[in-house]
Amino acid sequence: MGIQTTTATKEANAQKKALRDERRSHKPNAELIYPAKKLWEKLRLKELPKPERQQVMKEMMELITGKVQEIIFKHDMSRIIQSCLKHGNEAQRNVIAGELVGHYLTLSKSMYGRFIVVKILHYCQKYREAIIKEFYGKVRQLIKHKEASTIIEDAYSTYANAAQRAGLIQEFYGPEFRIFKVEDKKTLSDILAQNPTKKDNIMKHLMETLKGCMEKGTVEFSIVHRGLLEYFEHADAKGIQEMLDVMKEQAVEILHTKEGAQVAMLCLLHASPKDRKAMLKTMKPFVVKICKEEYGHMVMLRMFDVVDDTVLMSKAILAEIVKEMEDIAKDKYGRRVILYLLAGRSPKYISPQSIELLAKGDLVRANTSKKDAAVRSSELLNYISPSLISLIATKTRALTSEPLACQVVFETMLHATGDRQPAVDALLALAAENPSEATSETPHVLMSMPTDRLYKTLVQSDYKAPLAEPSLHFAKALLTKISPYLGFFAQQSGSSPFIVLALLENPETAEETKKALQAKGSAKGSITIQKELEKVVKGKPDNEFKAVRLILETLAK
DNA sequence: AGATCTGAAATGCA
DNA sequence: TGCATTTCAGATCTTA
Numbered sequence: 001m002g003i004q005t006t007t008a009t010k011e012a013n014a015q016k017k018a019l020r021d022e023r024r025s026h027k028p029n030a031e032l033i034y035p036a037k038k039l040w041e042k043l044r045l046k047e048l049p050k051p052e053r054q055q056v057m058k059e060m061m062e063l064i065t066g067k068v069q070e071i072i073f074k075h076d077m078s079r080i081i082q083s084c085l086k087h088g089n090e091a092q093r094n095v096i097a098g099e100l101v102g103h104y105l106t107l108s109k110s111m112y113g114r115f116i117v118v119k120i121l122h123y124c125q126k127y128r129e130a131i132i133k134e135f136y137g138k139v140r141q142l143i144k145h146k147e148a149s150t151i152i153e154d155a156y157s158t159y160a161n162a163a164q165r166a167g168l169i170q171e172f173y174g175p176e177f178r179i180f181k182v183e184d185k186k187t188l189s190d191i192l193a194q195n196p197t198k199k200d201n202i203m204k205h206l207m208e209t210l211k212g213c214m215e216k217g218t219v220e221f222s223i224v225h226r227g228l229l230e231y232f233e234h235a236d237a238k239g240i241q242e243m244l245d246v247m248k249e250q251a252v253e254i255l256h257t258k259e260g261a262q263v264a265m266l267c268l269l270h271a272s273p274k275d276r277k278a279m280l281k282t283m284k285p286f287v288v289k290i291c292k293e294e295y296g297h298m299v300m301l302r303m304f305d306v307v308d309d310t311v312l313m314s315k316a317i318l319a320e321i322v323k324e325m326e327d328i329a330k331d332k333y334g335r336r337v338i339l340y341l342l343a344g345r346s347p348k349y350i351s352p353q354s355i356e357l358l359a360k361g362d363l364v365r366a367n368t369s370k371k372d373a374a375v376r377s378s379e380l381l382n383y384i385s386p387s388l389i390s391l392i393a394t395k396t397r398a399l400t401s402e403p404l405a406c407q408v409v410f411e412t413m414l415h416a417t418g419d420r421q422p423a424v425d426a427l428l429a430l431a432a433e434n435p436s437e438a439t440s441e442t443p444h445v446l447m448s449m450p451t452d453r454l455y456k457t458l459v460q461s462d463y464k465a466p467l468a469e470p471s472l473h474f475a476k477a478l479l480t481k482i483s484p485y486l487g488f489f490a491q492q493s494g495s496s497p498f499i500v501l502a503l504l505e506n507p508e509t510a511e512e513t514k515k516a517l518q519a520k521g522s523a524k525g526s527i528t529i530q531k532e533l534e535k536v537v538k539g540k541p542d543n544e545f546k547a548v549r550l551i552l553e554t555l556a557k
Numbered sequence: 558a559g560a561t562c563t564g565a566a567a568t569g570c571a
Numbered sequence: 572t573g574c575a576t577t578t579c580a581g582a583t584c585t586t587a
Binding site: 090403453543550 | 572582
């Protein structure tokens with residue numbers, strides 16, 4: 001106000017202002033809107049000291065209290081209310097939320113109002129239940145509404161508790177569930193168990209609602225995934241086919257959630273060869289991404305289980321995996337995809353629940369897939385084996401040093417088909433390094449985790465489970481490579497003595513190892529390695545150097 | 558198989 | 572809220 005201006009402009013400005021004020025004063029709630037806007041200017045500042053913000057909020061609340069529902073549908077005012085929700089304290093937020101009770105349905109459908117609903121769901125715990133109850137009876141309509149659908153999804157996935165979720169999704173089952181909510185968070189399974197006669201009707205409604213969602217582009221909502229999963233779990237063959245026709249092209253969009261991934265798995269399971277082909281085609285561009293997803297990777301496993309056309313699988317899916325093999329092998333979830341091809345449903349790598357989930361589909365697979373499971377998986381393995389072997393041969397150190405990728409190395413050595421020698425040679429080359437030249441940066445593979453275990457298990461793979469098929473004769477080759485340091489490895493306090501012990505137990509290397517240990521040791525002394533080991537153990541507590549003791553016991557036999 | 562770590566969800570506090 | 576704290580389950584690592 002204290003700005004220096006010429007008299008002329010001053011007058012002009014004053015005139016303008018008067019005119020503006022005149023016009024404004026005719027609008028309803030004028031005495032509220034303009035002061036509120038002034039306050040808002042301050043309130044929305046990012047860096048406003050706390051006491052000042054509290055003061056602004058207090059004044060704002062005095063203005064708007066009792067008027068919230070009158071002004072909420074004007075966009076400028078709805079922005080102000082949004083700010084109030086953001087910056088107000090709990091009591092102030094609850095005042096606003098309380099005044100809007102009864103209007104949440106309309107607000108959710110309004111372009112501006114829906115942001116208010118999002119904020120209140122977020123900030124006002126106390127009103128969540130009331131808001132969700134306003135949606136009851138209208139869920140089927142709202143889920144297809146352009147603005148309101150996101151609110152329903154938000155309420156369902158983020159704010160509703162188990163009972164409220166059930167209440168929302170029950171409306172997918174038909175009109176009668178709009179009014180009478182089945183209490184105690186009943187799922188479709190529960191409801192069908194209690195009213196078997198209503199099944200046809202319920203499934204029909206569920207199907208129609210879900211189809212509507214597909215068409216309205218709400219496939220990515222978790223509430224829809226839940227509905228789809230329930231549908232697939234209870235539909236008959238005909239119903240499943242009908243849904244598949246709508247779904248097959250969109251399966252790729254739903255596999256980011258737990259239930260969505262399960263639906264995609266069921267789609268693959270029930271689909272005809274032709275539909276499977278269509279599904280693979282839509283997934284091809286995203287294969288690597290899917291492999292690395294928490295839930296998506298399970299869809300890959302299911303694909304390996306059910307698609308009979310392994311040539312198509314190789315071209316559309318495995319070729320994409322091969323391109324990014326190292327990346328996938330090192331990934332938390334991606335490695336499971338590769339491990340599944342190598343080791344099948346090993347509980348070592350797949351949780352019991354996931355194995356059960358896959359096993360549950362095997363009965364259906366008997367009808368929907370023709371190829372023998374063993375033949376199918378060996379064909380996939382044949383395709384991917386050469387890439388795995390050459391990956392290990394070229395990136396040996398990088399892969400073995402990471403615990404997760406090490407699993408892939410291990411299973412490849414055991415199960416990959418074709419010539420594994422390049423990988424064997426690369427692993428042997430690392431083991432053959434002089435242990436005294438190892439540094440903390442690059443420790444010797446037989447004396448550091450997790451590679452020590454890898455080598456020990458490979459030594460054992462000739463004679464005890466898990467067996468390499470066919471045998472790698474890894475022990476024999478390893479013994480030749482490390483014989484100069486055998487005595488050194490045998491007397492360490494770490495895990496390398498266990499590798500020597502395994503060499504001693506392996507029938508292929510037992511004799512030679514025994515001979516070597518009973519021969520004279522390193523250059524400095526004239527005593528045998530066996531004697532050196534006895535010295536190491538002497539006077540030590542029983543629980544130390546256990547492996548060294550075991551070596552001595554075995555030698556004594 | 559058991560110990561440990563990690564991340565997510567639930568809870569409590571200011 | 573925002574923040575810390577707690578709890579819990581699942582995943583990972585361990586070691587003889």
